[in-house]
Amino acid sequence: MPQGNKPSSVPPKKDKQEARRDFLKQSSAVMALALAPPLVLKAAQHDEAIAAVFEKMPVSLEINGKKMQLSVEPRVTLLDLLREQLALTGTKKGCDHGQCGACTVHVNGQRINSCLTLAVMQEGKKITTIEGLSNGDQLHPVQEAFIRHDGFQCGYCTPGQIMSAVACLNEGHAGSPEQIREFMSGNICRCGAYDNIVNAIMDVKNGGQTA
Amino acid sequence: MNPFSYVRPNSLKAAIEAMARDHSARFIAGGTNLLDLMKNGVALPEKLIDINQLPLREIRQDGNTLHIGALVLNSDLAAHDLVKTQHPLLSEALLAGASQQLRNMATVGGNMMQRTRCSYFYDTSMPCNKRQPNSGCGATGGINRMHAIFGASDNCIAVHPSDMCVALAALDATVLVAGPKGERRIPFTDFHRLPGNTPQLDNNLAKNELITAVEIPPHPFTKHTCYLKVRDRASYAFALVSVAVAMDISDNVIRNVRIAMGGVAHKPWRLPDAEKALTGKTPTSDNFRLAANIAIQGAKTYAHNGFKKELAFNSIQTALLKAATA
Structure with missing residues (x-):
């Protein structure tokens, strides 16, 4: 999906766009009224944020x-x-349709499928990705447990599995292997590493003593 | 995804006005279904109206009625103390749907507005009267294992995919909507439609109306409830058949009972005749069998979903038994 790239058939509206971007940065609504077409103009009186088709907006x-x-x-x-x-x-x-969980990230501490939300809808939110989980070279306990328990084969689903597992533990939904399976069901592993993933999560739940 | 313009109104009035100005627009809340449809080219809105700034996130007690804002997340609703204590059936149904990631995004209003997962609706190379009126129905003569056995028409045999809505139908909830002419209330069981000759319409919400809340009246169903969901895998799949049961039993007599099914019709499917047959009776397997038999009268099956009739018959009995012994 070539998002962010303008299709070649659409001429770039550079001047207008850049002008709008500048004033939007200053969070002024006044200039928007001057530039916007009449319908948008009416909307701008009520709306906090507005972007026209193909137009970038600040986030x-x-x-x-x-x-x-x-x-x-x-x-x-x-x-x-x-x-x-x-x-x-x-x-x-993975699927880009919310069916596999490979895109799982945390928004304000809650796990979500990042493929099914627009970036502009997350204005002001705190996002944590797999890159933000470790403390420098010190891996997160769940990352260490996945390694210890061989919780992956090809590794493609692993970042999503780990982000989901951290949230699962934080939510208090890791009380038993059955509960973990239920609350981890939004993360699909085609290699079938499920048993080891459950063991890794149980291990962290039990303080890392059962490896 | 096709390009679209985007607005984020700060008030309900502004959101409704934005929709009134542009009928190709769509409201977006969680986005878990709408963005999926947009990526597939099934929904092609020219404008998205992001309603996440609207003050519709409250769960509160209004007298004996539970008021649930339309933007309450499915995960928050399922975990809320008032829901768990007063309406455990709703909590059970919510947790049977989707994954925790999706429940953390999906809202109450969005759950009600989600479209069918019929594969012919999703495949833009196939005919579908719901997606494109008068183009035909791919499912009636196609692969229809997941499809309806109650209330369908020759134009559409799709099912409504929600679990939450099955519980809300059983609990006699009311939908609060706001539009340019003000607010109105719709009984939950009248919110979704049967396909008839207009399968493109999933519900009775007007184009420029917005769901603001759902209200659940007080009822005695806190102990004997069950949401049974039968699906192709143990978790994270749409229902083949689901059954929501809420019973009030005292002195070994069923004083009051509500039964609704999911995965079998274009809307949450209440079973009023089975409910009537059980009221005043003892909660026995024989009576449950009788009620289940009444419930499946009129079922119409297609080439691949014949199993649903027996599955419904068995699932209703199991759910009733589980609720009675809960």
């Missing part, structure tokens, strides 16, 4: 502890922003 996000001022088209998903614009390719694109 403030805190990603892995770092505050960022970004500029994205409305149709860019959070997943594509992370991977394509920020080169945070640890978060994987």
Whole structure:
């Protein structure tokens, strides 16, 4: 999905776009009224944020502890922003339809599928990706447990599995292997490493003593 | 994804006005279904109206009624103390749906507005009266294992995919909606439609109306409830058949009972005749069998979903038994 790239058939509206971007950065609504077509003009009187087709809009996000001022088209998903614009390719694109869990990240501490939300919808939120989980070279306990228990084969689903597992533990949904299986069911592993993934999570739940 | 413009209104009034100005627009809340449909080219809105800033996230007690804002997340609703203590059936149903990641995104209003997962609806190279009126139905003569056995028409045999809505139908909830002419209330069982000749319409919400809340009246169903979901894998799959049961039993007599099914019709399927047959009776396997038999009368099956009739018959009995012994 070539998001963020303008199709060649559409002429770039550079002057207008850049002008809008500048004033939007100053969060002024006045100039928007001058530039916007009549229908949009009416909307701008009520709406906090507005972007026309193909137009980038400003988004403030805190990603892995770092505050960022970004500029994205409305149709860019959070997943594509992370991977394509920020080169945070640890978060994987599996199905791109919320069916596999490979794109799982945390938003304000809650796990979500980053493929099914728009980056612009996350304004002001704190995003944590697999890259933000470790403390420097010190891996997160769940990352260590996945290694200890061989919780992966090909590794493609692993970042999503780990992000989901951390949340599963934080939510208090790791009380038993059965509960872990239920609350980890949004993460598919084609290699079938499920048993070891459950063991890794149980291990962390039990304080890492059962390896 | 096709390009679209984007607005993020700060008030309900502004959101409704934005929709009134542009009928090709769509409201977006969690986005878990709409963005999926947009990526597949099934939904092609020219504008998205992001309603996440609207003050519709409250769960509160209004007298004896539980008021649930339309933007409450499915995960928050399932875990809420008032829901777990007063309406455990709703909590059970919510946790049977989707994955925790999706429940952390999906809202109450969005869950109600989700479209069918019929593969012919999703495949833009196939005919589908719901996606494109008068193009035909791919499912009636196609692969229809997942499809409806109740209330379908020759135009559409799709099913509504929600679990939450099955519980809300059983609990006699009310939907609160706001539009340009003000607010109105719709009984939950009248919110979704049967396909008839207009399968493109999933529900009775007007184009420029927005769901603001759902209300659940007080009821005595806190102990004897069961949400049974039968699916192709143990978790994270749509229902082949699901059954929501809520019973009030005292002195070994069923004083009141609600039964609704999912995965079998274009809307959550209440079973009023089976409910009537059980009211005043003792909670025995024989009576449950009788009720299940009443429930499956009128079932119409297609080439691949004949199994659903027996599955429904058995699932209703199992759910009733589980609820009675809970």
